[in-house]
Amino acid sequence: MSGKPKLHYFNGRGRMESIRWLLAAAGVEVCLYRMSPCLVPFSLDGSLLFQQVPMVEIDGMKMVQSRAISNYIAAKYNLYGKDLKERALIDMYVEAVIDLNELLMTHTFQPADKKEQHFATIVDKATNRYFPVYEKVLKDHGQDFLVGNRLSRADVQLLETLLMAEECKPDILVKFPLLQSFKARISNIPTIKKFLQPGSQRKPPLQEKDVPKLMKIFH
Amino acid sequence: MAGKPKLYYFDGRGKMESIRWLLAAAGVEFEEEFLETREQYEKLLQGGSLLFQQVPMVEIDGMKMVQTRAILSYIAAKYNLYGKDLMERALIDMYVGGTDDLMGFILIFPFLSAEDKEKQHAVIVQKATSRYFPAYEKVLKDHGQDFLVGNSFSWADVHLLEAILMVEEKKSDVLLGFPQLQAFKARISSIPTIKKFLEPGSQRKPVPDDKYVETVRRVLHMYHDMKAN
Numbered sequence: 001m002s003g004k005p006k007l008h009y010f011n012g013r014g015r016m017e018s019i020r021w022l023l024a025a026a027g028v029e030v031c032l033y034r035m036s037p038c039l040v041p042f043s044l045d046g047s048l049l050f051q052q053v054p055m056v057e058i059d060g061m062k063m064v065q066s067r068a069i070s071n072y073i074a075a076k077y078n079l080y081g082k083d084l085k086e087r088a089l090i091d092m093y094v095e096a097v098i099d100l101n102e103l104l105m106t107h108t109f110q111p112a113d114k115k116e117q118h119f120a121t122i123v124d125k126a127t128n129r130y131f132p133v134y135e136k137v138l139k140d141h142g143q144d145f146l147v148g149n150r151l152s153r154a155d156v157q158l159l160e161t162l163l164m165a166e167e168c169k170p171d172i173l174v175k176f177p178l179l180q181s182f183k184a185r186i187s188n189i190p191t192i193k194k195f196l197q198p199g200s201q202r203k204p205p206l207q208e209k210d211v212p213k214l215m216k217i218f219h
Numbered sequence: 220m221a222g223k224p225k226l227y228y229f230d231g232r233g234k235m236e237s238i239r240w241l242l243a244a245a246g247v248e249f250e251e252e253f254l255e256t257r258e259q260y261e262k263l264l265q266g267g268s269l270l271f272q273q274v275p276m277v278e279i280d281g282m283k284m285v286q287t288r289a290i291l292s293y294i295a296a297k298y299n300l301y302g303k304d305l306m307e308r309a310l311i312d313m314y315v316g317g318t319d320d321l322m323g324f325i326l327i328f329p330f331l332s333a334e335d336k337e338k339q340h341a342v343i344v345q346k347a348t349s350r351y352f353p354a355y356e357k358v359l360k361d362h363g364q365d366f367l368v369g370n371s372f373s374w375a376d377v378h379l380l381e382a383i384l385m386v387e388e389k390k391s392d393v394l395l396g397f398p399q400l401q402a403f404k405a406r407i408s409s410i411p412t413i414k415k416f417l418e419p420g421s422q423r424k425p426v427p428d429d430k431y432v433e434t435v436r437r438v439l440h441m442y443h444d445m446k447a448n
Contacts, residue, residue, distance in 0.1 A: 050317050065316030072309045091289030096271045
């Protein structure tokens with residue numbers, strides 16, 4: 001068990017999901033620690049730099065801050081481009097995906113009277129701001145991957161978001177043929193294919209019934 | 220076209236301020252184009268300069284970079300402010316993540332309703348003094364070095380100084396009880412490039428005022444109040 005990264009989080013997607021995706025894509029096995037939500041602050045007393053999860057024990061560090069963790073994993077497993085310029089592109093694409101993820105993630109937490117408008121915002125931003133950019137990137141260079149003609153975290157994180165967006169609105173990719181083929185292509189990569197199968201570490205979407213419990217812990 | 224980086228943003232702090240700090244700390248001269256009208260913004264949009272239709276945007280090394288974090292990471296790496304290896308980078312990323320979260324509470328402050336401003340003020344002070352400052356105080360105490368990471372000046376130090384000064388603007392004695400941070404603040408402030416940035420006449424922007432808020436709202440057509448965290 002020692003040597004495998006250990007993930008500390010509750011049993012759901014949240015801010016840990018992108019990290020699970022990256023580790024899975026890199027073919028890294030993890031040691032799981034499912035925590036009971038009410039024990040979060042106490043059982044890890046002193047281990048949480050800013051009193052928050054996600055926390056990942058990896059290579060002798062107790063890492064916090066999901067971006068820091070993702071950056072480390074991406075660099076360690078060669079999913080971060082070959083030089084500074086590729087890294088810059090990857091970072092730009094990933095940061096925007098994170099922005100869209102925030103919208104998607106917070107949808108379940110919206111009060112009933114705001115849900116419809118929030119849904120409309122998601123669809124608008126996804127189809128008018130974000131997806132057209134990635135569609136164009138793929139169209140312009142005609143390559144299989146977003147950056148540098150090889151798999152990077154940008155591809156992994158974009159796929160994650162595309163699938164989450166489809167959970168929100170199944171036909172959301174209808175106007176984006178290249179994103180559709182990108183989705184099929186990246187999903188077929190062996191490590192990712194495995195992660196998309198039942199029994200993997202991938203977490204299901206948040207259920208409405210779990211929201212009150214989570215609101216209590218995190219707000 | 221090697222030239223000075225050019226920053227596209229409002230004439231105010233917002234998300235661009237950390238980028239100004241980092242460039243200044245690295246001793247890099249930069250130009251700025253200030254967005255004052257909706258027309259300017261639409262022109263940038265139509266010209267395809269804003270990848271995700273947003274500012275900050277920085278023209279640097281032939282790229283039109285967007286996404287604040289991406290821009291900061293690039294500058295840090297280019298100017299050797301990102302540690303010497305993966306482990307140091309990880310620490311810097313963690314520390315910057317914390318100060319980013321802390322400054323995030325202050326970033327939205329000018330856009331809150333009067334009632335929410337009062338609550339948010341308390342939140343800022345509480346988070347600073349019970350979550351973030353203690354963490355950095357301990358880091359400095361534990362290793363006893365001048366800088367947060369690797370015994371050398373990095374992005375983490377610049378970002379923390381920026382955060383400290385911003386919180387002090389909200390509560391001037393907020394560093395009471397944090398002797399390491401007080402010494403850190405004095406020390407980092409006297410680094411020549413930073414000292415220069417802290418002097419009047421630099422490109423550092425003042426505390427956001429009503430005019431700044433009006434400009435942002437007008438240019439972005441952002442007329443709703445933001446919600447406090």
